[in-house]
Amino acid sequence: MTYGVNELRAMVEHDRVHRRVYTDPEIFEIEMERIFNRVWTYVGHESQVKKPGDYWTVQIGRQPMIMTRHDDGQVHVLYNRCPHRGNLLIGDRHGSVDKSIICSYHAWQFNCDGSPKAIPLAKGYDGTTLELGGPACHVKRAPRVANYRGFVFASLADSGPSLLDWLGDAKIAFDQMCDRAPDGEVEVVPICFRVVQQSNWKFFLDNQLDVAHAVVTHESTGRAATDVQDEVKGREGSAPFDYHFLSAFTMPLGTWDKMTTVNHPGGHSILEGYMRLRPQDPVSLDYEAAMKRRYGEARTNQILDTNIHHVICYPGLSIQPPLQQLRAIRPLAVDKTLTELWHFRLKGASDAIYRRALGYYNMVNSPSTMVNADDLWNFRKSHEGLASDGGEWVNYQRYLGQDEEQGRVLRTRMGTSEAPLRNYFTAWTDYMTAGN
Amino acid sequence: MLTIAPPLPLAGPADAPLAIAAVSGDVQRAVELLLYRQADALDTKRWPDFIDLFAPDGVYWMPALPGQTTGDGEPSIFYEDRDLMRIRMKRLGHPRAWSQKTEWATNHVVSNVIVERHDAASGAVACRARFHMMEFRRDAVRHFAGSYIHHLVRTADGYRIKLQRVDMVNGEGPYEYVLQAWV
Numbered sequence: 043m044t045y046g047v048n049e050l051r052a053m054v055e056h057d058r059v060h061r062r063v064y065t066d067p068e069i070f071e072i073e074m075e076r077i078f079n080r081v082w083t084y085v086g087h088e089s090q091v092k093k094p095g096d097y098w099t100v101q102i103g104r105q106p107m108i109m110t111r112h113d114d115g116q117v118h119v120l121y122n123r124c125p126h127r128g129n130l131l132i133g134d135r136h137g138s139v140d141k142s143i144i145c146s147y148h149a150w151q152f153n154c155d156g157s158p159k160a161i162p163l164a165k166g167y168d169g170t171t172l173e174l175g176g177p178a179c180h181v182k183r184a185p186r187v188a189n190y191r192g193f194v195f196a197s198l199a200d201s202g203p204s205l206l207d208w209l210g211d212a213k214i215a216f217d218q219m220c221d222r223a224p225d226g227e228v229e230v231v232p233i234c235f236r237v238v239q240q241s242n243w244k245f246f247l248d249n250q251l252d253v254a255h256a257v258v259t260h261e262s263t264g265r266a267a268t269d270v271q272d273e274v275k276g277r278e279g280s281a282p283f284d285y286h287f288l289s290a291f292t293m294p295l296g297t298w299d300k301m302t303t304v305n306h307p308g309g310h311s312i313l314e315g316y317m318r319l320r321p322q323d324p325v326s327l328d329y330e331a332a333m334k335r336r337y338g339e340a341r342t343n344q345i346l347d348t349n350i351h352h353v354i355c356y357p358g359l360s361i362q363p364p365l366q367q368l369r370a371i372r373p374l375a376v377d378k379t380l381t382e383l384w385h386f387r388l389k390g391a392s393d394a395i396y397r398r399a400l401g402y403y404n405m406v407n408s409p410s411t412m413v414n415a416d417d418l419w420n421f422r423k424s425h426e427g428l429a430s431d432g433g434e435w436v437n438y439q440r441y442l443g444q445d446e447e448q449g450r451v452l453r454t455r456m457g458t459s460e461a462p463l464r465n466y467f468t469a470w471t472d473y474m475t476a477g478n
Numbered sequence: 479m480l481t482i483a484p485p486l487p488l489a490g491p492a493d494a495p496l497a498i499a500a501v502s503g504d505v506q507r508a509v510e511l512l513l514y515r516q517a518d519a520l521d522t523k524r525w526p527d528f529i530d531l532f533a534p535d536g537v538y539w540m541p542a543l544p545g546q547t548t549g550d551g552e553p554s555i556f557y558e559d560r561d562l563m564r565i566r567m568k569r570l571g572h573p574r575a576w577s578q579k580t581e582w583a584t585n586h587v588v589s590n591v592i593v594e595r596h597d598a599a600s601g602a603v604a605c606r607a608r609f610h611m612m613e614f615r616r617d618a619v620r621h622f623a624g625s626y627i628h629h630l631v632r633t634a635d636g637y638r639i640k641l642q643r644v645d646m647v648n649g650e651g652p653y654e655y656v657l658q659a660w661v
Binding site: 231233235236237238239240259261262263265266267269270273274285288380385393396397400403404405408409410411412414415416418419420 | 540542543551552553554555556557561562564565566567568569572573574575576577580651652653654655656657658
């Protein structure tokens with residue numbers, strides 16, 4: 043079928059979304075063009091490219107891009123394509139060039155800002171329209187690049203809201219991440235775990251703020267971790283702090299309903315109230331003392347008592363500020379999605395504080411995850427289920443009409459409200475039907 | 479924040495030059511049998527047997543990057559003492575471990591077993607081997623291959639694993655789905 047604006051609008055209702063939104067390759071193509079080519083996409087952290095010549099490749103929408111650091115210290119985002127014959131300029135995932143980016147095909151050379159440095163056989167262009175050093179010899183840049191507190195974003199659209207206007211209140215993800223550092227900034231741990239889900243990208247978002255699934259999907263891990271945690275406590279008096287990352291899934295459903303999702307314009311959504319990570323062990327107290335020296339008592343309490351578990355920057359980013367972790371969602375096909383999982387260090391905090399969150403990176407966000415294993419399995423089954431003719435609609439009515447409206451923001455009264463899905467699909471419709 | 483004893487000094491990262499210790503045929507054979515028993519425990523999903531091959535302070539470690547020399551305070555794909563291993567085992571065996579509700583099987587082949595260091599007094603061994611694992615899961619095949627480094631201690635019950643380091647050649651690649659059991 044061909045999707046005009048009316049057909050696309052008809053895919054989403056206030057309480058349900060049509061299954062084709064997840065499964066139809068035509069809709070996926072339109073999403074690439076109207077959503078992923080327009081929004082601000084997370085490229086990487088500037089500390090991934092510490093010194094001039096460093097680069098890291100990334101996919102934005104359908105486009106192979108490179109984040110580079112130029113001689114003047116500026117971070118650039120370029121199309122990974124030689125302006126001569128179109129060869130990819132960078133063939134590996136990340137690395138460093140000595141003096142220039144050299145195309146492996148005919149040795150055209152470029153500076154890390156994309157400007158041409160040397161073009162061999164220059165005489166060959168005498169009498170042609172190619173102006174050596176002119177725009178046709180530049181590596182194309184992402185139309186817009188912005189850096190907020192070290193987090194680099196690019197947009198493939200020439201115009202649109204600024205990064206901060208686009209983020210709106212979801213900006214708190216990066217403020218919380220950086221403010222938790224006594225030095226006010228973070229540094230990337232230069233390892234990226236990559237996991238592919240065999241399903242549409244939207245299942246990831248649907249699941250992130252769905253607190254009702256946790257006790258169901260993760261019962262096995264929650265129970266296993268609780269059993270061993272109890273044994274270790276009995277044996278040694280206490281269990282390692284990070285067992286809680288797994289054992290928390292045994293909390294009764296009523297406890298999950300006490301959490302809140304805060305649903306902002308643009309599809310950005312925040313989960314508050316899970317795992318208040320402010321333990322009072324010596325390591326944590328030492329960290330709090332360092333924070334108080336930097337920020338003072340009141341501001342420190344304000345920063346550390348902000349209990350945000352996930353921030354979704356719609357459509358492609360999930361950030362966990364108290365754990366300093368970030369997942370970037372890169373749709374590859376209608377039924378294939380890459381997640382990139384990153385961890386950051388709080389500058390000015392002790393190594394022990396980094397280790398506190400490392401257990402979460404290893405046990406929840408690594409490829410050996412005992413948590414996402416069951417989520418990914420659900421995503422795949424959801425995708426295959428929606429491809430069936432057993433029904434046409436995905437229902438998201440739970441606690442519909444019972445959330446609290448605060449201007450343009452919807453705060454849930456019940457944690458298990460499906461408000462985040464309703465919020466995502468409002469944004470989805472806005473993107474898919476705008477300006478057409 | 480694992481509370482495990484620091485591992486023995488490593489034989490080095492996976493690409494360190496090979497050392498070959500002069501050991502008797504009996505030692506070589508006993509080391510090989512331990513590796514084969516371990517592979518068999520994985521392929522037959524006898525998880526308690528797999529865990530029991532580790533010493534009480536034994537650690538199973540799969541580094542995130544080949545150059546890492548410790549999992550302590552570093553990102554790892556696996557970094558598990560026996561307690562964490564038991565969480566994984568109990569999860570796999572739980573009746574509502576949903577992702578276990580589909581058939582899956584593995585086949586490990588372990589080869590190129592070389593004893594690199596052998597302490598004649600204590601009987602401790604550091605050895606290196608190569609493995610190839612094929613997994614079949616819900617109509618799809620995946621392959622994982624790489625090197626094992628085992629640090630073994632000699633006990634009354636035979637060798638036990640103090641440290642197992644697993645470096646997969648495709649460890650840094652994108653994972654189509656995840657690893658639910660040890661490799």
